Amino acid sequence: MGKTYIADLADHVGKEVILNGWVYNKRSSGKIWFLILRDGTGYTQGVVAQENVPNEVFDLEPALTQESSVSMAGLVKKDKRSIGGYELDVSNIKVHQIAEEYPITKKEHGTAFLMDNRHLWLRSRKQNAVLKVRAETVRAIRDYFDSNGFVNLDTPIFTANACEGTTTLFETEYFGQKAFLAQSGQLYNEANIMSFGKVYCFGPTFRAEKSKTRRHLTEFWMVEPEIAYCDLDENMGWGEGLICHIAEWALNNCQEQLEVLERDTSQLEKIKSPFPRISYTEAVDILNTKGEKFEWGGDFGGGDETVISEHFDGPVIVHRFPAAIKAFYMKRDPENEKLALGMDILAPEGYGEVIGGGEREHDHDTLVKRINEHKLPEDAFQWYLDLRKYGTVPHSGFGLGVERTVSWICGITHLREAIPFPRMIYRLEP
RNA sequence: UCCGGAGUAGCUCAAUGGUAGAGCGGGUGGCUGUUAACCACUAGGCUGGGGGUUCAAGUCCCUCCUCCGGAGCCA
Numbered sequence: 001m002g003k004t005y006i007a008d009l010a011d012h013v014g015k016e017v018i019l020n021g022w023v024y025n026k027r028s029s030g031k032i033w034f035l036i037l038r039d040g041t042g043y044t045q046g047v048v049a050q051e052n053v054p055n056e057v058f059d060l061e062p063a064l065t066q067e068s069s070v071s072m073a074g075l076v077k078k079d080k081r082s083i084g085g086y087e088l089d090v091s092n093i094k095v096h097q098i099a100e101e102y103p104i105t106k107k108e109h110g111t112a113f114l115m116d117n118r119h120l121w122l123r124s125r126k127q128n129a130v131l132k133v134r135a136e137t138v139r140a141i142r143d144y145f146d147s148n149g150f151v152n153l154d155t156p157i158f159t160a161n162a163c164e165g166t167t168t169l170f171e172t173e174y175f176g177q178k179a180f181l182a183q184s185g186q187l188y189n190e191a192n193i194m195s196f197g198k199v200y201c202f203g204p205t206f207r208a209e210k211s212k213t214r215r216h217l218t219e220f221w222m223v224e225p226e227i228a229y230c231d232l233d234e235n236m237g238w239g240e241g242l243i244c245h246i247a248e249w250a251l252n253n254c255q256e257q258l259e260v261l262e263r264d265t266s267q268l269e270k271i272k273s274p275f276p277r278i279s280y281t282e283a284v285d286i287l288n289t290k291g292e293k294f295e296w297g298g299d300f301g302g303g304d305e306t307v308i309s310e311h312f313d314g315p316v317i318v319h320r321f322p323a324a325i326k327a328f329y330m331k332r333d334p335e336n337e338k339l340a341l342g343m344d345i346l347a348p349e350g351y352g353e354v355i356g357g358g359e360r361e362h363d364h365d366t367l368v369k370r371i372n373e374h375k376l377p378e379d380a381f382q383w384y385l386d387l388r389k390y391g392t393v394p395h396s397g398f399g400l401g402v403e404r405t406v407s408w409i410c411g412i413t414h415l416r417e418a419i420p421f422p423r424m425i426y427r428l429e430p
Numbered sequence: 431u432c433c434g435g436a437g438u439a440g441c442u443c444a445a446u447g448g449u450a451g452a453g454c455g456g457g458u459g460g461c462u463g464u465u466a467a468c469c470a471c472u473a474g475g476c477u478g479g480g481g482g483u484u485c486a487a488g489u490c491c492c493u494c495c496u497c498c499g500g501a502g503c504c505a
Contacts, residue, residue: 029468030461049462066455081463101440105465107454109441112497168503185505209503210431222505301501344505356505401505415505426497 007041009086012076019088026061030162033061036083037072045082046072046090057093069096118421119430129257130417133250134406140249141223144242150225151196154203155185168208181206186397187258187384189226190360194387200225210425214414215302215352217403221425226397232359235396236317239345239355240275243315247271250409263411267349272312277317281306281401299325305352319343328370331359351408357398364388389409
């Protein structure tokens with residue numbers, strides 16, 4: 001009799017097995033009772049009949065509280081009446097611990113309460129499904145880059161300077177010196193590509209913005225590829241390919257989870273190359289056609305993004321933004337100096353920007369000019385400027401937000417559920 | 431920071447200015463195929479804090495605190 005996981009029960013029909021898990025629920029009916037067990041791989045029920053087990057096992061029922069840790073032994077049977085389609089004719093139960101009164105009950109709870117109990121909420125079925133999709137999304141991302149010749153080189157989290165100067169950074173103390181938590185690995189990626197050609201970094205990133213929306217976290221995970229000898233068009237192709245790969249991977253590897261989440265998978269099946277590519281100016285026209293009264297030159301808000309993406313049936317790429325609203329390192333459009341060669345990929349169904357990136361300025365003197373225009377300290381960028389002195393080449397890259405992508409794949413409404421322990425403006429614990 | 435909303439039992443929510451209730455969870459008992467099982471009984475409250483109006487405040491007014499979601503910023 002071996003240790004078995006619920007997900008593998010189908011292979012053990014007619015055999016005695018031991019399942020290790022936690023009490024999800026129980027139902028008693030006098031001389032027979034049911035123990036619904038979860039073990040992280042699935043849910044099943046044990047049937048405990050008075051005539052089949054010793055009295056001391058049968059009498060456990062009143063004491064078994066929700067989330068008590070137990071092992072149960074028994075014969076595996078196929079039965080439609082059981083959750084998961086299989087059940088155990090229980091012969092023995094070993095109690096590891098009787099859980100104290102569990103705060104999360106089977107009825108609904110508010111999100112504030114659930115977030116306070118995030119360490120326990122993770123056990124619930126839906127949260128388990130979302131985080132499994134997250135793990136698979138990370139696998140899909142790595143698979144995409146690894147199998148396309150990218151080298152994974154991670155970039156520092158402690159940095160000395162605020163690279164873009166626009167967003168607020170978390171400040172910390174570093175042996176008596178001021179340091180900041182990184183908001184992007186891009187600048188370091190730009191150094192790395194001159195050695196490896198194609199690289200990506202993948203790690204946590206930090207923004208001290210006091211954002212209070214469902215689309216923002218202060219600590220989130222981002223994958224950032226960077227490619228040497230790559231223009232804006234090719235860059236858009238990499239972003240599009242990545243998103244298609246993630247959607248396809250989820251459909252192939254997360255069917256069970258997407259079902260638990262009641263995700264309309266037809267939305268994911270529609271994610272196919274090529275994505276429509278429209279310029280910022282065309283996007284502004286779309287907004288105005290729909291009566292949004294958007295003025296050329298401004299940045300899109302969450303609502304604007306939704307309106308634009310609703311115009312298309314799937315993700316859409318928006319490119320060539322007004323240079324004035326973009327970072328100093330973005331290359332200008334040679335055909336129109338007012339435009340920067342940036343691109344965003346907007347996910348459908350109102351999920352908004354999941355990718356932001358573009359072609360970088362690779363000319364030394366132009367870059368110095370931009371640094372000064374943005375009133376950034378030139379000294380801090382000496383190493384970055386060096387990259388333009390020793391064999392500079394056109395290059396591009398982008399960042400993809402993991403939690404936004406996972407939320408979209410799962411069809412959930414708030415980023416906080418797409419990461420095990422979210423960090424938000426008013427949430428540092430648990 | 432600004433705008434809006436909410437704080438009542440462990441949880442989710444009710445309660446014309448007039449004795450604070452229900453469902454779930456807890457406890458006790460019943461039931462041999464239950465599916466957020468069901469049935470009966472039972473315990474559980476400084477109505478977020480402070481101040482005010484009133485014969486009377488969960489309810490009206492002021493103030494503070496906490497949380498929620500939206501704007502800004504962005505992935």
